[in-house]
Amino acid sequence: MKTRLGVPLLLLCFFVSLSWAEPVMVLTKENAIREAPKFFAPVKMQVKYSDMLDVMNQEGDWYRVQFKGITGYIHKTAIEKKSISFSETFATQRKGTSDAEVALAGKGFTPQVEKAYKNKHPEMKYSLVDRVETYTIQDADVIAFLKRGGLQEP
């Protein structure tokens, strides 16, 4: 009798643990789900701000997450645990991703505020800020830089 009940219970616990995967929100404009818990591990998938990922488990500073059927790793500083209600949790899991509206909830300094500020202060050099934000360095170039200089990978 014990054996007959034990197997379904184990299966149930397994499915419960899956449905309990904790939802987290991507905090950065862009980021990546990587193959391994390392900064320069190959990228499996790009994610963007407000994407909701399901956390499977934590490994040091990295979370193993699932998003749109892809499983991989993302750094803890790129995500935020969303404290949402039970019903929202299940609704989110059913949808797979949440609304950007959820991410915007209660935000003060928004693109709308920046736009109004820019219109009021045309003397501010936002064009240069936009230009500086295009300065990005590829992973491969950082790796080569570190290697040539006898420096350490993170």
Add this chain to the structure above:
Amino acid sequence: MMVQRGLLCSLLFLLMLTGCVTPDIRKGTDMLFTTVDAAAKAARPISEEEEYFVGRAVAARIFSSYPLLDNKRLTTYINTMGRALALHSQRPFTYGGYHFAVLNSAEVNAFACPGGIILITRGMVDLARNEDELAAILAHEIAHINYRHGINSIQQSRWTEALSIIGTKAIKEYGPQDLSRLVHIFEGSIDDVFKTLVVNGYGISQEYMADEAAKVYLTRTGYDPSALIAVLERLESYGASSGTGIIKTHPDPKDRIENLKKKILPSQVDTTLLSLRTKRFTSAVQ
């Protein structure tokens, strides 16, 4: 029999938690969580995304006084070095990421705009004698961003007022009245941060914190941490002769040097690697 009853109880408990609860129980838990959410949001700090918009505005204002240096080689060099250092910091990712730029000014200065834009003057680049020293300058600025020193200089009363407008609802667009008030608060917030970065400077404790964190980032990356002391000593000599730029807004380098000397022990530097790095530094900054 006892075991079976225990298993059945566990089963029922798990079913309740997975959603097989009555609507009333769910409503109750939702109300509890909503109350907790509302209370948390009412006193929440400035978010990463909001910090990013403040940082962009502060950088735009700095660019009104300092022109951007158009030097692709140097820009790529400091961005590669800066990204490597930031990945060794406690905050490797920010909302908009880290971006480094050189300002075309002989003044010796550097500004860590909230969110990750770091602006360093040509004069400051020239103060460094090798890559490790330039890395020390960047690491110090990254530390200010890690500790949110810039964004924390916004007056609490402004943010409290902003929170009263923001509320806890999911609003996509603000109405004209709320928008006007938020823009006013945004302007004030930019003033607060700008004054700290450009006019008054950080406090001595914040500089110590940034120095000590910079030491950690440098060590983790493989740079010589004593390069930070070397660059501060040069800054001290520069300050004695000029009294402008960073010297006006930063505490006396002498105190910072003393503090660092207690924390950085002399270490063996691989001279072959140092000369390799110095070679690429010379090529990038010339």
